[in-house]
Amino acid sequence: MPTVLLTGAAGYIGSHTWLALQSAGFEVVGLDDFSNSSARVLDRLKELGGRTPVFERASVTDAAALDGVFSRHRIDAVVHFAAFKAVGESTAQPLSYYANNVGGLVSTCEAMRRHGVKTMVFSSSATVYGEPKYLPYDEVHPLAAMNVYGRTKLFGEQILRDLEASDPAWKVAWLRYFNPVGAHESGRIGEDPRGTPNNLMPYVTQVAVGRREFLQVFGGDYDTPDGTGVRDYLHVMDLAEGHVAALRHLLEQRASATVNLGTGSGTSVLQLVAAFERASGRPIPYRIVERRPGDLPAFWADATLARELLGWQARRDLAAMCADSWRWQSRNPTGYD
Numbered sequence: 001m002p003t004v005l006l007t008g009a010a011g012y013i014g015s016h017t018w019l020a021l022q023s024a025g026f027e028v029v030g031l032d033d034f035s036n037s038s039a040r041v042l043d044r045l046k047e048l049g050g051r052t053p054v055f056e057r058a059s060v061t062d063a064a065a066l067d068g069v070f071s072r073h074r075i076d077a078v079v080h081f082a083a084f085k086a087v088g089e090s091t092a093q094p095l096s097y098y099a100n101n102v103g104g105l106v107s108t109c110e111a112m113r114r115h116g117v118k119t120m121v122f123s124s125s126a127t128v129y130g131e132p133k134y135l136p137y138d139e140v141h142p143l144a145a146m147n148v149y150g151r152t153k154l155f156g157e158q159i160l161r162d163l164e165a166s167d168p169a170w171k172v173a174w175l176r177y178f179n180p181v182g183a184h185e186s187g188r189i190g191e192d193p194r195g196t197p198n199n200l201m202p203y204v205t206q207v208a209v210g211r212r213e214f215l216q217v218f219g220g221d222y223d224t225p226d227g228t229g230v231r232d233y234l235h236v237m238d239l240a241e242g243h244v245a246a247l248r249h250l251l252e253q254r255a256s257a258t259v260n261l262g263t264g265s266g267t268s269v270l271q272l273v274a275a276f277e278r279a280s281g282r283p284i285p286y287r288i289v290e291r292r293p294g295d296l297p298a299f300w301a302d303a304t305l306a307r308e309l310l311g312w313q314a315r316r317d318l319a320a321m322c323a324d325s326w327r328w329q330s331r332n333p334t335g336y337d
Ligand code: UFG
Pocket: 085, 086, 087, 125, 126, 127, 128, 149, 150, 177, 178, 179, 198, 199, 200, 201, 203, 215, 216, 217, 218, 219, 228, 229, 230, 231, 269, 292, 295
């Protein structure tokens, strides 16, 4: 079976994808510098996968370290997760975002080229669509970034398009994620943000477990059914399986692809809170506050292409997303530490 290098392997999406790839029979080499993740993930992966994970501690910005990794392992393809992802922080620290997200992508691709590896799955984001011209977003929707983080993803996509155009041996999957939530069904791995969570689900689970007093709902006067923001939440294990489908497509069809990974339906903040209360049996106190600057009112995916091209579609519903997020948070109230 092919060997896949995962950059950012100890992160939220990386760790879940690691398990999904192993279940599908792939060999996995994980790489992470733990700049935004915990080394304890590796113990959990060992327990869940039944074997010691093959792991390299290195930064994707370190060319010499990457050369070492590609020399020690016979890599067939790379899934490139390693990136920073907080919108607010990206505005305050643009250089660190460009260095890690854009610089790290370039050095990873350079190392791949030096070692003859030309197959990559790239973590992109629905944020590259910018202000909706229409909804749902399909893959031909115009692209526009709304902040520094979004620009790093847009530039990353473009770099890979230029690379692919320069050498047809490169095969790339541009995966545009919607809003990943949930956790592995075991409750042993999950999302463990450092500091105050920026995203809705980890904030909700921290309220449920008593780490935060109440949820702030950012805006109650949007033009949506209940006035709160609407997003396309998808289960992180479905997202992980989407990577397996994309890799198979690249390796078997030898064709690049740009694909949305979402469920195709939208859920409001208050609908998510209600579903979480049902799944957890815990009340989630909330207050409706000002809109968060830069937030879009609503967006969700047209998920048709993923089904037609990759044979992938999300299988887990909102109740499962909430139940699995809660299982992870309730059994690990302070995350990995
Ligand atoms: N929200 C709250 N309270 C919170 C956090 C979020 O009400 O404490 C609301 C937001 O206003 C939004 C919804 O919950 O309506 C989802 O917010 P998230 O921060 O979880 O997700 P976003 O859609 O804003 O952001 C996500 C990714 C970004 C990415 C963006 C677009 O986290 O990295 O999608 O793809 F840029």
